[in-house]
Amino acid sequence: MKRLHVAAGVIRCSDGRVLIARRPLDKHQGGLWEFPGGKVEEGETAEAALARELAEELGIGVTAARPLIQVRHDYPDKQILLDVWEVSAFSGEPHGAEGQPLVWVVPEQLLDYAFPAANRPIIAAARLPDRYLITPDGAAPQQLLDGLARALDAGVRLVQLRAPSLSAVHYQALAADALALCAGRANLMLKGPLDWAGGFPAAGWHLTAEQLRRHAGQGRPIPAGRWLAASCHDAEELAMATELGVDFVTLSPVLPTPTHPDASPLGWSRVSELLQGFNQPAFVLGGMSLAHLPAASQAGAQGVAAIRALWPAEPA
Secondary structure (H helix, E strand, O other): OOOEEEEEEEEEOOOOOEEEEEOOOOOOOOOOEEOOEEEOOOOOOHHHHHHHHHHHHHOOEEEEEEEEEEEEEEOOOOEEEEEEEEEEEEEOOOOOOOOOOEEEEOHHHHHHOOOOHHHHHHHHHHHOOOEEEEOOOOOOHHHHHHHHHHHHHOOOOEEEOOOOOOOHHHHHHHHHHHHHHHOOOOEEEEOOOHHHHHHOOOOEEEEOHHHHHHHOOOOOOOOOOOOEEEEEOOHHHHHHHHHHOOOEEEEOOOOOOOOOOOOOOOHHHHHHHHHHOOOOOEEEEOOOOHHHHHHHHHOOOOEEEEOOOOOOOOOO
């Protein structure tokens, strides 16, 4: 059976809200909500198909878009490839040209709407930013909190609290303070033994590759309402992450990095190959900076993860 190629758009307005549409009752998965788009015709690029479909369905012209995520999904009656683009600028006022109801929602509200099963990774991608800050090791707890406050002021919205040199007691105290700082401003991902997770219900959890391998095949270790991520380095670990039901991953190292000087970098070509069949958002890590965002997007990644490039300098 040939896989149906569909282009879809996560359309954002200037305040960050996302546009969704309700599928007609007489169509496949009718009555559910979707990200607008439609079938890619023979000889047509996904970007051209998206522009055409959004003009026909919504009466808008796409003026800025980037690849966001590709999702392959098999329904009992059809196989689809969802080629999803983030539309950050458009001309015209969206309206349901085919009579379909439209709603603008803040990203977190996407969880309140019923979507086709194939859309789950797209919802995660729509809720995630394009940069993932990892805190530097070796700083005193107050230094970390001060730096985190500056990062939040600079617009960082996803943070991994990484402090391997701290004791368990000091890390957990720091995590409580960091959670208070991030409340309502950013999603905080913690690291450490999973039996700590119950004490931090407002935090997500980022699994090490070793934890990922240890928990593989045992089912998702934290509830679906909380972010779950994992560190991956190869196709085997990406497959384990999929099986475990993670919401996103980091894939590393892309380029040489001082943090792991002995690790062999994957390079952009291999990253693109690995993400080709991976259905979840992925942040590329290792030698990354904001200048690498276009390359990350072209390789199929959600964005970049970094320590040095995203950690704000101390004020003079």
